[in-house]
Amino acid sequence: xxxxxxxxxxxxxxxxxxxxxxxNYSYGGTVNLFWYVQxxxxxxxxxxxxxxxxxxxxxxxxxxxxxxxxxxxxxLRKPSVQWSDTxxxxxxVNAPPGGYQKVTFGTGTKLQVIP
Amino acid sequence: xxxITQSPKxxxxxEGQNVTLSCEQNLNHDAMYWYxxxxxxxxRLIYYSQIVNDFQKGDIAEGYSVSREKKxxxxxxxxxxxxxxxxFYLCASTSGPGELFFGEGSRLTVL
Numbered sequence: 731x732x733x734x735x736x737x738x739x740x741x742x743x744x745x746x747x748x749x750x751x752x753x754n755y756s757y758g759g760t761v762n763l764f765w766y767v768q769x770x771x772x773x774x775x776x777x778x779x780x781x782x783x784x785x786x787x788x789x790x791x792x793x794x795x796x797x798x799x800x801x802x803x804x805x806l807r808k809p810s811v812q813w814s815d816t817x818x819x820x821x822x823v824n825a826p827p828g829g830y831q832k833v834t835f836g837t838g839t840k841l842q843v844i845p
Numbered sequence: 846x847x848x849i850t851q852s853p854k855x856x857x858x859x860e861g862q863n864v865t866l867s868c869e870q871n872l873n874h875d876a877m878y879w880y881x882x883x884x885x886x887x888x889r890l891i892y893y894s895q896i897v898n899d900f901q902k903g904d905i906a907e908g909y910s911v912s913r914e915k916k917x918x919x920x921x922x923x924x925x926x927x928x929x930x931x932x933f934y935l936c937a938s939t940s941g942p943g944e945l946f947f948g949e950g951s952r953l954t955v956l
Binding site: 736739762764766773774775776779781820824831832833834835836837838 | 876878880885886887888889890893895901903904935937939942944945947948949950
């Protein structure tokens with residue numbers, strides 16, 4: 731079955747620091763990969779997605795993620811975080827074992843940015 | 846405005862009672878989902894439906910039931926068989942693989 735691992739559960743950074751959140755998935759074939767964000771008091775929204783093509787994907791608010799197939803990874807990055815990036819971030823995958831409609835999420839990473 | 850409406854936002858239930866959470870979407874999406882969100886466990890898939898009158902169990906379907914009689918609606922019933930029902934429940938829909946649109950959630954507390 732498809733699964734997603736996020737190893738950082740809680741990350742605290744100062745403003746302007748660089749961010750990298752890890753995400754690893756379990757399936758070895760073709761996958762679709764996503765990062766979602768949940769700002770305090772708001773509902774989950776899509777940050778960026780990878781289906782195919784350029785493995786470096788750019789999303790909203792200056793975020794990007796790199797798909798590295800050999801490492802089964804899809805890490806989220808941002809060169810310089812802001813206080814407004816404080817949120818919980820979820821990596822997600824869908825893949826043939828579950829069907830392309832079954833979306834599996836990781837456990838999430840809470841990011842706290844200190845002004 | 847198009848979107849997903851979940852109700853109620855907060856719900857309290859006594860042990861042994863069934864409760865139904867509502868999810869309605871006006872996005873004309875075919876697929877709808879129910880997830881459960883618990884601290885430190887992320888989102889876990891309960892049920893999903895790709896089309897009217899059809900639905901599939903997710904990873905934690907035990908103690909839950911759903912129906913999909915209309916494209917716009919995908920209600921979730923939390924039955925008395927669910928051993929630990931206190932949680933935050935999220936409904937979502939999509940028109941394409943994985944790009945989910947979420948509602949604001951329903952928080953269920955069992956007293």
